[in-house]
Amino acid sequence: MHPQRYSYSTLRHATSSFSPSNRLGQGGFGPVYQGTLSSGKQIAVKLMDKGSLQGEHEFNNELSLAGGIDSDHVVSLIGFSSDKKKRGGRRMVLVYELMVNGSLQDALLNRMCPELMDWKKRVLIAVDIAKGLEFLHRVCDPPVIHGDVKPGNVLLDSNFNAKIADFGLSRLKNDREEVLNGIEVVELDDTYVRSRRYCGDDASTTDVSVGDSASVTTSVGDDEKTPERFLRVVDAETSPEADNNKISGHDKGKNYVMEWIESSNAIIDETSPSEKLEKKQQRRLKGERRPAKKWWSEEFCEELSTKEEKKKKKKRAMVQLSSRSIREQFTLANDSKMKSRRRSSWGSIDFWLDGLNGLSGEIRKKSSDWASGEIPKSGTLTNTNASMRGTICYVAPENGNGGVISEKCDVYSYGVLLLVLIAGRRPLQIGVSPVSEFERANLVLWARHLARRGKLLDLVDPGIQCLDEGQALVCIRVALQCLQHLPSKRLTIDEVVRKLSDVSQPHLPAL
Numbered sequence: 001m002h003p004q005r006y007s008y009s010t011l012r013h014a015t016s017s018f019s020p021s022n023r024l025g026q027g028g029f030g031p032v033y034q035g036t037l038s039s040g041k042q043i044a045v046k047l048m049d050k051g052s053l054q055g056e057h058e059f060n061n062e063l064s065l066a067g068g069i070d071s072d073h074v075v076s077l078i079g080f081s082s083d084k085k086k087r088g089g090r091r092m093v094l095v096y097e098l099m100v101n102g103s104l105q106d107a108l109l110n111r112m113c114p115e116l117m118d119w120k121k122r123v124l125i126a127v128d129i130a131k132g133l134e135f136l137h138r139v140c141d142p143p144v145i146h147g148d149v150k151p152g153n154v155l156l157d158s159n160f161n162a163k164i165a166d167f168g169l170s171r172l173k174n175d176r177e178e179v180l181n182g183i184e185v186v187e188l189d190d191t192y193v194r195s196r197r198y199c200g201d202d203a204s205t206t207d208v209s210v211g212d213s214a215s216v217t218t219s220v221g222d223d224e225k226t227p228e229r230f231l232r233v234v235d236a237e238t239s240p241e242a243d244n245n246k247i248s249g250h251d252k253g254k255n256y257v258m259e260w261i262e263s264s265n266a267i268i269d270e271t272s273p274s275e276k277l278e279k280k281q282q283r284r285l286k287g288e289r290r291p292a293k294k295w296w297s298e299e300f301c302e303e304l305s306t307k308e309e310k311k312k313k314k315k316r317a318m319v320q321l322s323s324r325s326i327r328e329q330f331t332l333a334n335d336s337k338m339k340s341r342r343r344s345s346w347g348s349i350d351f352w353l354d355g356l357n358g359l360s361g362e363i364r365k366k367s368s369d370w371a372s373g374e375i376p377k378s379g380t381l382t383n384t385n386a387s388m389r390g391t392i393c394y395v396a397p398e399n400g401n402g403g404v405i406s407e408k409c410d411v412y413s414y415g416v417l418l419l420v421l422i423a424g425r426r427p428l429q430i431g432v433s434p435v436s437e438f439e440r441a442n443l444v445l446w447a448r449h450l451a452r453r454g455k456l457l458d459l460v461d462p463g464i465q466c467l468d469e470g471q472a473l474v475c476i477r478v479a480l481q482c483l484q485h486l487p488s489k490r491l492t493i494d495e496v497v498r499k500l501s502d503v504s505q506p507h508l509p510a511l
């Protein structure tokens, strides 16, 4: 079923004017409210932040990808609203089926739902998520790479069945990368939307008119029986609005960067590149090193004109300092234990966070978020081709290292999620563990450490009830096989589904 188009007023009415009592949660791009349509159907309404380019990108991605997926293990996108506002801009709203028990992140890690203390429930959730991914990877054609598999993007219905949500960072498989490039700005208010049909290597296009009607439907070709997916996009190259709408990859990247800089209060050095180079050369000639910037010193603050500016600078400095001290702690621990092993990347935080590769250069919005392993997307830097997007601690090593983005990236993230489900804790717990327990702080490293010592069951959530030890061992081993550094060594998602339902224990991967 294709998503329906709703007017903003219908959705306002359904949610009692977006009443705070109906608020379900807050995402990176805006709040989510629960509501009831006049038909009695219960819905979740996601209001996207106005004016955010990333929000717009997520909205388009969600509509074009999630809109065509029909699986019991994926949250249904029921509809959308994209009304033009009187003062310009537009209100972007997404409408989903209501998942009464909220996100797995909340249920498992925040409010500790008592139902999830039952081992069986956790296994069923793990299988549901794997089946959802299996649908995306194996049934969808071309395959959909979710790109952000994590507990926050898994929602639970009234019976605790798990479904995958949030396709804001999803993409179609690599060999059809041009498809994503086509989804630049979908102007659903306009009367011209071009629908593309992808079938093998041939792509045929069909024009579709979108008038004032309540729903958007794509007309498809003659062969309706084939299981191919249909992708609705504005054809940025050929549509009449193309010139107006088109944002070049470079500009888009620049916009993302600017947006991020503004939102993260990053310090902007206004020295021109040529001035910088000149200063650098002078320093080199004199044999000097670049002076350390004492952003936090009173002396520096004195130079600032207003009190407000002083305050801001101090705040930024604190954020920088706290992330630096975390980095130092890890480097220290790393140095003492791993001195003998020669591997350049091991001296960096990347190694310890395993899977963070490619994101380390980013300045986090909040150091506390960073440590929790749950960074809102809006707080991370993304690039246009989505090659290094995702959530820290869940993102696969090759994602952002120039590696091929494939289904195996989702498999890696699934491996981390599976460990989180088994252990009932976040993938990274900085602050809770002292430095000497650095391995324990990183769930993936801790699992590997326990595997080497043959103590896998120590990983299981101590509060779990009705534990099936044999099943727990299978689950942890499957997770470790998903977490192999080399994508080719990881399981495929259908292997995961099979192994999780299989009693026989898979062999331990080389660690």
Ligand SMILES: Nc1ncnc2c1ncn2[C@@H]1O[C@H](COP(=O)(O)OP(=O)(O)OP(=O)(O)O)[C@@H](O)[C@H]1O
Pocket: 024, 025, 026, 027, 028, 029, 030, 031, 032, 044, 046, 075, 096, 097, 098, 099, 100, 102, 103, 106, 152, 153, 155, 165, 166, 168, 376, 377, 378
């Ligand atoms: N379909 C839904 N049914 C019930 N609750 C939902 C639904 N969709 C979202 N929520 C609630 O709203 C919260 C925010 O969701 P949203 O998808 O906007 O953000 P997120 O995925 O946590 O963040 P981000 O988009 O930055 O990754 C969720 O954590 C969940 O509690």
